[in-house]
Amino acid sequence: TKNFQIAIDGPASAGKSTIAKILATNLKYVYVDTGAMYRAITLAASRAGLSYEAEEEIIALLPKTVIRFEPGTPGQRVFLNDDEVTEVIRSTEVTNNVSLVSSYAAVREDLVSRQRNIANSQNVIMDGRDIGTTVLPNAQVKIFLVASVSERAQRRYKENLTKGMTTSLADLEKDISVRDYKDSHREISPLVQAKDAILVDTTGQSIEEVVSKITEIIKNNQ
Numbered sequence: 704t705k706n707f708q709i710a711i712d713g714p715a716s717a718g719k720s721t722i723a724k725i726l727a728t729n730l731k732y733v734y735v736d737t738g739a740m741y742r743a744i745t746l747a748a749s750r751a752g753l754s755y756e757a758e759e760e761i762i763a764l765l766p767k768t769v770i771r772f773e774p775g776t777p778g779q780r781v782f783l784n785d786d787e788v789t790e791v792i793r794s795t796e797v798t799n800n801v802s803l804v805s806s807y808a809a810v811r812e813d814l815v816s817r818q819r820n821i822a823n824s825q826n827v828i829m830d831g832r833d834i835g836t837t838v839l840p841n842a843q844v845k846i847f848l849v850a851s852v853s854e855r856a857q858r859r860y861k862e863n864l865t866k867g868m869t870t871s872l873a874d875l876e877k878d879i880s881v882r883d884y885k886d887s888h889r890e891i892s893p894l895v896q897a898k899d900a901i902l903v904d905t906t907g908q909s910i911e912e913v914v915s916k917i918t919e920i921i922k923n924n925q
């Protein structure tokens with residue numbers, strides 16, 4: 704590939720999107736949040752009045768489901784068929800059902816092809832679960848970002864407080880562990896470190912430290 708692709712994978716709340724957004728700004732690359740795409744489909748199912756178990760009906764929604772990103776401050780705005788869904792795709796309802804919807808083969812096929820199209824013609828930094836293993840196997844840089852469950856729950860807790868949400872630390876730890884388990888044990892493209900990915904453990908590290916470490920890795924691969 705002539706354009707540059709950076710893949711960042713890892714478990715829930717490891718800081719992938721925070722780090723990827725900063726790197727994308729610094730490098731002037733396009734940031735692609737693939738989790739937001741799975742979340743948008745999950746929301747589309749709910750808005751269509753479907754049960755999350757209704758695999759066939761959810762698959763039938765895919766051709767009429769447009770997911771679009773727009774630059775915004777802070778971060779990125781997400782649109783589902785022209786409705787802004789930036790906030791609502793982060794709701795507990797979507798978060799607790801997205802792993803089931805994203806386990807459906809036809810859902811993955813459809814979104815993987817959308818993701819590859821975006822990464823085809825421009826420099827991208829893409830985050831998710833299967834970017835280095837499946838979506839962009841030839842990415843020049845692959846990072847597998849991890850942190851301890853308790854630190855990830857604490858980060859989420861602080862983030863939630865700023866939004867006025869007060870889920871207990873214990874519940875957050877449980878939700879994160881359950882989602883990690885489902886994402887790592889599904890049949891198709893489970894969450895796993897690619898053989899050629901570099902493991903970066905962010906436990907006890909500041910955002911600045913992680914950004915500078917990964918920036919160094921990117922420089923060494925350019």
Ligand code: C5P
Nearest residue numbers: 737738739741801802805831832833886
């Ligand atoms: O990254 P985020 O936590 O927003 O992802 C939400 C969910 O979407 C994940 O828990 C996973 O079930 C699914 N996902 C996926 N493959 C990706 C990105 C996300 O299956 N590449």
